[in-house]
Amino acid sequence: MERERAALDALRALETKFSCFESDFSRSSSSALSVNYHSFCQPRGAQLKQPLLDARRALVPLVDRFWLRVLATHPDTFRLVMQDDVEPLAYLDHVDVAYVQPRNGAAKGEVNHSPSILDEGLRARSLEVRFEFAENEWFEDRVLYKRVVDFDGVCSVETSGVTWRNNNVKLTGPGETSFFQWFEEGGDDRGLAQCIAERVFPSALKYFLMSVEG
Numbered sequence: 001m002e003r004e005r006a007a008l009d010a011l012r013a014l015e016t017k018f019s020c021f022e023s024d025f026s027r028s029s030s031s032a033l034s035v036n037y038h039s040f041c042q043p044r045g046a047q048l049k050q051p052l053l054d055a056r057r058a059l060v061p062l063v064d065r066f067w068l069r070v071l072a073t074h075p076d077t078f079r080l081v082m083q084d085d086v087e088p089l090a091y092l093d094h095v096d097v098a099y100v101q102p103r104n105g106a107a108k109g110e111v112n113h114s115p116s117i118l119d120e121g122l123r124a125r126s127l128e129v130r131f132e133f134a135e136n137e138w139f140e141d142r143v144l145y146k147r148v149v150d151f152d153g154v155c156s157v158e159t160s161g162v163t164w165r166n167n168n169v170k171l172t173g174p175g176e177t178s179f180f181q182w183f184e185e186g187g188d189d190r191g192l193a194q195c196i197a198e199r200v201f202p203s204a205l206k207y208f209l210m211s212v213e214g
Helices: 002-028 043-062 066-073 083-089 179-183 190-200 204-213
Strands: 092-100 127-133 143-151 154-159
Touching: 002 043, 002 204, 043 092, 066 083, 066 092, 066 204, 083 179, 092 190, 127 190, 143 179, 143 190
Parallel strands: none
Antiparallel strands: 092 127, 127 143, 143 154
C-alpha cells in the first residue's frame, strides 16, 4: 500500500511535467507543428517527450490496473469496454504505439518499434497499436496488436487475432460486443487506432488519475 501511494505521488508529479511539456511545446513550435502538437505524429514532439514516457512506463507496474482504468475512463474508449472485458483487461501491462514508415531497402509496411525516433517523412495513418499482457486465464497471447498501414492512399490492416483459452472464442453473447473484437476483425480501423495513438496513449496519466481521484 505504501509503495502504491508513493507511485501515485510520482505519477501526479509526472502528469504535471507532461502538462508543462505540452504547454511549452505548443508555444515554441511553429504554427504548422503546433497543430495537434500532443500527437506522436510530430517527430520533434515524440523525441522530446520520450523521457517522460519512459518514466511513466517504469511507474505503471507499481499501481493497480493502470491501463484498464485509462480505457474505462477516457471519453473515446469507455463505451467500448464491456463488463466482460474488465477482468481480462486487468492483465494489460502496457500499451505502445509504433509508426510504420517506408525505409530505403526495407519492405513496404515494415514497423519501426521505436516511436521516439521518427523520420520527417512519417505518415501518421500508418501505425501499430500494441497491447502487452501478463499471463492470464483468458487467452494465450502476450501481445495483441492492430496494424493499419496506409501508403499512397492504399490501406491494409493486419491484426494479431486472439487465441482464447478453453475454447472461449468470444467473451460476449450474440448481438453483444467486446473490446477484444477489435483485435479479431479486419477492415479499415484507422479511426480507433489513431484515437488510441493520438488521444489515449499521450494522455493516459491524466485519465488514470481522474479514475483514482474521481
